[in-house]
Amino acid sequence: MLEIMTDQRFRKTAKVFRAALFIGMICAALFFLVYFSIIGYAKILGPPPLAVPQSTLYMADDGSVIGESNSGQKRYWVPLKDISPDLVKATISIEDRNFYAHNGFDYKRIAGAIIADIKAMAKVQGASTITQQYARNLYLEHEKTWKRKLTEAFYTLRLEMNYSKNEILEGYLNTIYYGSGAYGVQAASQFYFGKDARDLTLAEASMLAGVPKGPSIYSPLANEKKANDRQAVVLRSMEIKEYISRAEADEAAEAPLKLVGKHQRDSVGQAPYFQDAVQKELKYTLKLDDRTIALGGLKVYTTVNLEQQQLAEEMVAKHISEDSEIQAGFVAMDPRTGHVKAMVGGRNYEESPFNRAMQAVRQPGSTMKPLLYYAALENGFTPSTTMKSELTTFRFDDGSSEYTPHNFNNKYAEDEITMAQALALSDNVYAVKTHLFLGEEMLVDTAKRFGLSTNMAQVPSLALGTSGVRVLEMASAYSLFANGGQYVEPVLIERVESHDGTVLFEAEESGKQILKPELASVMNHMLTGMFDPKLNGYSSVTGITMVDEMSRPYAGKSGSTNTDSWMIGYTPQLVTAVWTGYDVGKPIVKSTEKVYSKNVWFNFMEKALEDEPAAPFKTAKGTIGVFVNPENGKIATANCPVKRLTYFKDGTEPQEYCTDHLDAGEEHPKKPAKEHEEKPEKKPWYKRIFSL
Missing domain, CATH: 1.20.5 (Single alpha-helices involved in coiled-coils or other helix-helix interfaces)
Structure with missing residues (x-):
């Protein structure tokens, strides 16, 4: 049984x-x-994406940071090699001692944490590895649920399968939160110690490594004692891992720390109008979406020159009265490359972010005349072409409509003047006569060739700048004269890189020959006339107040309407366009306000170029210089009291000597040399057209 x-x-x-x-x-x-x-x-x-929100940085032409996208979080990505080795070791020793040994999960540590939690009957010890924390930072919220933990484990597995330990460690150090809006070691290093992550000392690194456990508790700015206690724990962990000796740990613990507690770029940033323009370029030209621009960690290398930008802002602030409501638009650019070196869109960005340098469309006044006179040169005019300056009424439509342009202060020569003098004195009658002779469509077409995109009305007053333009486009238009006739697109961005250094965009060198080089040369010399007293006539040249203080040759043109004041001028190295006026189009009445644009332009150019050589305007092949009497444009003789070297397209130079200053009975001057031989005289076209 x-x-x-x-x-x-x-x-x-x-x-x-x-x-x-x-x-x-x-x-x-x-x-x-x-x-x-x-x-x-x-x-x-496959590998999960490692993209995390990062601040986009904007760089000046020297590589210095001028601003960043601001979402309340500071995030900058730096490679592992640019992080202090002490910080790397401190982080591993306190967060995950077996980081390089496990496959994403430290099972011994997990078991120890479970036993500790059971003994305490509460969660008292964590067991998350660096990889797990990185997975959580990248892809998950921080809620404590089983679903989140399982998802975290899955991402941890994927990270370990597809990325090296150093790649994971680099990502972790660039995403961990250190408090006060600082994400990643670079932002934290700059915030707490005012230096880059690569430059941290052992004392600073051990202090920083202890912060992520509880930024509101262990930050040295929040609680110095707890921060020091936490630093001691970090140093002890490094000693156990044999990263440092006991002596090094003691020395680091006693080392004084200089805390900053300030983000390096908390303000609006430098060149705010320029930065706005760059962001629009990223969006509308490069077709990047708003999130990528704001949080893509881009590095945007721009063309702005910090010294010239600061100088431009200073000149606007200095030369426009604080009491005035006058606004300003300012652009300085390199005519050889199209690189915009400075931009001011207004007097106070925080009060008004409206960019008057790019968005405002204002009447250019007489600054339109150089474009007109270039068209005239292409159609047979020369600097010596004369027409009568007198009050003139032009009648159209069989006399049913009329137009009467007026000169400044209603002054006229009451005689014939040359095109060179008409430009220097800004004679309006000469300009309208030229415009009407060429045909009203000619200036519209020429403006488009010069890169002006605004609509131009085919009316007689267009010669006097009555159709609106933008400051940036006018600076670009004058660049064609300065660089010998090549159109170069205005450039704000040289290069854009992604957070990992991949080049997303790089500006290509542009330059299309639009103007005839020899005629551009002629225009350059004609545009120096506003600063040349030899061209004084019934009034002084328009730049007479600047002549005595000029350090170098300039070419340029001022312009004004009732509501707008302009000055655009250049050297071979730099073109600057300045507009001043009221936003509401109110008339500029005060004489002091009428010269704001000239004062800003002249003082900026003088200071911006003070360390540059005084470069002359090169004379293009196919031009010839002749000394002429500026009053009549004829070849000057020894008897002429004033002689001015004037450039012409070869073959169009004057053939007739001036006889206005011969004594009674004196012989007629000899005929010119062969290349200046006189041609049979005939009645000029302009006398046939304008017999008024």
């Missing part, structure tokens, strides 16, 4: 064992099936 009972128990135990073994095998099979399914699925999915 006992044998029977023993046999039954044995068979029952064997049956249970077999069932347990079978169930165990099924569970093991299911476990391995699930495990390898997860591994396979993770492999199929």
Whole structure:
């Protein structure tokens, strides 16, 4: 009976064992099936993206940072090699000592944490590895749910399968939160210590490594004692890992720390109008979306020159009265490349971010005349072409409509003047006569060739700048004269890089020959006339007040309407356009306000170029210089009291000597040399057209 009972128990135990073994095998099979399914699925999915929100940085032409996108979070990505080794070691020792040994999960640490939690009957110890924390920072919220933990584990697995340990460590150090809006070691280093992450000392690194456990508790700015206690723990961990000696740990613990507690770029940033323009360029020209621009960690290398930008802002502030409501638009650019070196869109960005340098469309006044006179040169005019300056009424439509342009202060020569003098004195009658002779469509077409995109009305007053333009486009238009006739697109951005250094955009060198080089040369010399007293006539040249203080040759043109004041001028190295006026189009009445644009332009140019050589305007092949009497444009003789070297397209230079200053009975001057031989005289076209 006992044998029977023993046999039954044995068979029952064997049956249970077999069932347990079978169930165990099924569970093991299911476990391995699930495990390898997860591994396979993770492999199929491939590497998870490592993109994280980062601040986009804007650089000046010297590589210095002028601003950044601002979402309330400071995020800058730096490669592992640019992070202090002490900070790397401190982080590993306090956060994950076995980082380089495990595959994403530290099972021994997990077991220890479970036992500690059971003993305390509460969660008292964490076991997350650096990879797990990185996965959480990249892809998950910080809620404490089983779903989040399982998802975290899956991402941890994917990270370990597809990225090296150093890549994971670099990502972690660039995403961990250090408090006060600083994400990543670079932002934290700059905030707490005012230096880059690569320059941290052992004392600074050990202090910073302790902050992520609780930024509001262990920040040295929040609680100095707790921060010091936490630093001591970090140093002890580094000592245990044999990263440092006991002596080094003691020295770092006693080292005084100089805390800053300020983000390096908290304000609007430098050149705010320029930065706005760059952001619009990124969006509308490069077609980047708003999120990429704001949080893509881009490095945008711009063309702005910080010294010239600061100088431009200073000149606007200095030369426009604080009491005045006059606004300003300012652009300085390199005519050789189109690179915009300075931009001011108004007197106070925080009060008005409206960019008057790019967005405002204002009447250019007489600054339109150089474009007109270039068209005239292409159609047979020369600097010596004369027309009568007198009050003139032009009648149209069989006399049913009329137009009477007026000169400044209603002064007229009441005689013939040359085109060179008309430009220097800004004679309006000469300009309208030229415009009407060429045809009203000619100036519209010429303006488009010069890059002006605004609509131009085909009316007689267009010669006097009554159709609106933009400051940036006018600076670009004058660049064609300065660089010998090539149109170069205004450039704000030289290069754009992604957070990992991939070049997304790089500006190409542009330059299309639009003007004839020899005629551009002629125009350059004509545009120096506003600063040349030799061209004084019935009034002084328009730049007479600047002549005595000029340090170099300038070419340029001023312009004004009732509501707008302009000055555009250049050297071969730099073109600057300045507009001043009221936003509401109110008339500029005060004489002091009428000269704001000239004062800003002249003082900026003088200071911006003071360390540059006084470069002359090169004379293009196909031009010839002749000394002429500026009053009549004829070849000057020894008797002429004033002689001015004037350039012409070769073959269009004057052939007739001036006889206005011969004494009675004196012989007529000799004929010119062969290249200046006189041509048969005939009545000029302009006398036939304008017999008024």
